[in-house]
Each structure stands twice: as C-alpha cells, then as structure tokens.
Amino acid sequence: MNKFLLLILLAASSLLFSQEVSKKRVIEVLSRLASDEMKGREIGTPENDSAAIYIAKKFAENNLSFCVADSYLVPFEYKGKVVYNVCGIKKGESEKIIAFSAHFDHIGTSDKTEDKVFNGADDNASGVTAVIGLADYFKTLKTDFSLMYIAFNGEEKGMKGSKAIVEIPNLQEQHQNMTALFNFEMIATVSQFGPNALYMTGDEFSNLDELFNEQAANNLKLYPDPYKKQKLFYRSDNVSFVKKKIIAHSLSTVDMTKAKHYHQLNDDLEIVDFDNVTEIINNFGKTIEKFTPKNFSPKYTDQVNFN
Numbered sequence: 001m002n003k004f005l006l007l008i009l010l011a012a013s014s015l016l017f018s019q020e021v022s023k024k025r026v027i028e029v030l031s032r033l034a035s036d037e038m039k040g041r042e043i044g045t046p047e048n049d050s051a052a053i054y055i056a057k058k059f060a061e062n063n064l065s066f067c068v069a070d071s072y073l074v075p076f077e078y079k080g081k082v083v084y085n086v087c088g089i090k091k092g093e094s095e096k097i098i099a100f101s102a103h104f105d106h107i108g109t110s111d112k113t114e115d116k117v118f119n120g121a122d123d124n125a126s127g128v129t130a131v132i133g134l135a136d137y138f139k140t141l142k143t144d145f146s147l148m149y150i151a152f153n154g155e156e157k158g159m160k161g162s163k164a165i166v167e168i169p170n171l172q173e174q175h176q177n178m179t180a181l182f183n184f185e186m187i188a189t190v191s192q193f194g195p196n197a198l199y200m201t202g203d204e205f206s207n208l209d210e211l212f213n214e215q216a217a218n219n220l221k222l223y224p225d226p227y228k229k230q231k232l233f234y235r236s237d238n239v240s241f242v243k244k245k246i247i248a249h250s251l252s253t254v255d256m257t258k259a260k261h262y263h264q265l266n267d268d269l270e271i272v273d274f275d276n277v278t279e280i281i282n283n284f285g286k287t288i289e290k291f292t293p294k295n296f297s298p299k300y301t302d303q304v305n306f307n
C-alpha cells in the first residue's frame with residue numbers, strides 16, 4: 001500500500017472511532033441523575049433502584065458485557081432489601097483490567113425544608129457521569145486493557161456497595177487482574193489547582209499519579225491530595241479495593257476547606273461546571289487509551305495500610 005493511502009486510511013479510521021463525549025451528553029446524564037424525580041437516590045428507595053436501572057441502560061447503550069451473571073445489576077442485601085451495584089465490562093486484548101468507579105447513591109430527601117430533595121449533583125452524580133462518559137468514549141475503541149465500569153450503591157451509609165462487590169466469588173478473578181481502579185468522587189467543580197485537574201487521595205501510597213501524569217493528554221493533571229488530614233483515601237469506596245491490595249485511589253476536584261455544598265440542599269446543577277467535567281472525561285479517556293500492561297503497572301509503596 002502506498003504511504004499516502006495509508007495515511008488517509010489512518011485518518012479516516014480515527015475519525016470513525018474517536019468518541020469524544022459532548023457537553024450535551026454530560027449535561028443529559030448528570031441532570032438526570034441529579035433530578036428531583038430521583039429523590040436523592042437513597043439506598044433502599046425505589047428511586048435508588050431507578051438510578052441503578054438508568055445507569056444499566058447507559059452501559060447497555062455502550063455494549064458493555066455483564067460483570068456477573070446475566071445483568072448489569074449486581075444485587076446485595078441492605079436492611080432486608082435487595083439493592084444493586086451496577087457493573088459492566090469491555091474486553092480488551094489483555095485480561096488485565098483498569099476499572100472506573102463512582103458511587104451513585106446519595107442522602108435522599110429532607111422533610112424539614114421547602115426544597116426537599118438532596119440532588120447530589122456533585123456528590124456523586126458527577127462521578128457517575130464520568131464513569132458513563134468513559135464508557136461512551138471507549139464504546140468503539142480497541143484497547144489493550146479490559147475496562148471495567150462500576151457504580152457503587154450505599155456509599156453514604158458506610159460504603160456498603162463497594163464492600164459487597166469485592167467479596168463476590170464470581171468476580172475474584174477480575175479483582176486479581178485489576179491493575180488499577182480510579183474512583184471518581186465529586187468532580188463537578190473546578191479544583192483549587194484550576195481546570196482540567198483532579199487531586200488523588202493517598203497519592204503518597206502509590207506511583208499511580210506519577211505514571212498517569214507521564215502520559216496524561218492535553219495537560220490533564222493529577223495533583224497530590226491537599227487535604228491529607230481528612231484521610232480521604234480511607235473514607236471512600238476505593239478503600240474496599242485497597243483491602244484486597246488492588247491499586248485503588250479516589251479522584252476529586254472538591255475544595256474540602258471552602259465548599260459549602262457537601263451534603264447540603266444546594267449541591268445542585270447550579271454548582272456544576274459542565275465544561276470542566278466534559279474536558280476532564282475526554283482527556284481521561286485520551287490518557288487511558290495510551291496505557292498498556294507494559295507501560296502502566298502501578299505499585300504501592302510500603303506506607304499504605306491495607307487494613
């Protein structure tokens with residue numbers, strides 16, 4: 001084949017397969033999850049089930065395979081009720097897995113005020129939107145890594161969903177093959193480091209951020225956690241995977257010293273910077289696209305506490 005023709009074909013194929021996530025899509029998904037109809041997505045409510053089903057539908061649109069049995073909905077028990085995590089996977093060349101996760105539950109409704117719904121746009125409709133956005137991004141791309149997408153339930157009630165899913169017998173092989181898990185937790189606002197940036201909890205515990213930043217696309221950057229005293233690494237769903245010695249960190253943009261919306265009624269769409277969320281999702285996809293089991297193999301330092 002002559003070189004010119006090859007170049008045209010390469011250009012055409014990248015046009016066909018690039019799946020940049022649009023701001024419109026980000027608004028659609030985030031607004032739906034944070035809508036009043038979802039009534040704050042509290043675990044054990046019908047609206048929490050609706051949120052799980054909505055996420056499962058998005059996974060289906062992206063042709064993901066089921067992680068367990070014949071459904072994206074992975075049941076566990078909470079206070080005598082069946083509730084669901086949501087999990088989908090896209091096979092890559094390798095069995096090695098990179099996982100993207102976020103909790104989808106929030107704290108429900110208030111009966112004391114006029115605005116009754118805790119919409120949880122930042123906490124954590126934003127994180128789930130990143131997980132769905134990445135599934136969109138990789139829909140038709142071939143990757144070396146297999147990619148796993150998980151929406152956890154019950155984080156707000158003590159990380160119930162992530163604790164349940166790490167113990168599922170049929171997922172142990174996948175857990176063993178997990179090279180890293182990126183857990184998105186409140187990414188709706190611009191970070192104290194500016195746009196196109198996230199901080200990574202427990203950055204001192206592994207070289208994940210260094211490896212990521214070396215290949216990061218379009219100047220996306222993971223910064224060290226500036227709120228170390230709050231021990232966020234041990235307070236979010238990533239820790240359920242840390243206990244299995246899987247490299248798992250949470251990524252966030254929220255300013256823990258200044259933000260006034262954490263678990264408040266004003267955690268609503270008005271505080272979301274949709275341009276920044278869209279840019280982060282696409283640059284995250286572009287970065288992960290470069291990773292292979294050879295060039296991306298993060299390790300823990302000896303400072304981490306696995307218990």
Ligand SMILES: [Zn+2]
Pocket residue numbers: 103123124155185186
């Ligand atoms: Zn949260």
